[in-house]
Amino acid sequence: MAHRQRTAVRDGAGRVSGPKSCASCGRDIQWRAAWARDWDAVRFCSNACRHRGVTAVDRALEAGILTMLSAAPSIDPLDVAQQIGGDEWRAMVEPARRAARRLVAAGEVEIIQGSRVVNPSTAKGPLRVRRPRA
């Protein structure tokens, strides 16, 4: 979870707020001066994410990740995409990665590449998901 503490932000009134992540894609939300007044209410990183929101399928992907992690030390989001998506699994690959990032934001999982915990906002390429280690 160390990556979650790396930034804090100060709004126009001098109040400091912690970093937050997008409720849809799970990436860090970059603080903008235009949001100073209602930073606490900001939930999405972009208009695209606000429109997309979080669907029932997205929740099913989150649940699928947690279920698979009860049976394996780590999983590939592709496995969840295949399980939930069936024949349409390719369309589920990015949604599965979004679900994994939301679960990181919720403190439920961490994302690793090799054996290293990586920042889900910026990680590129193949990744795996596991329960947080103390």
Ligand SMILES: [Zn+2]
């Ligand atoms: Zn987003």
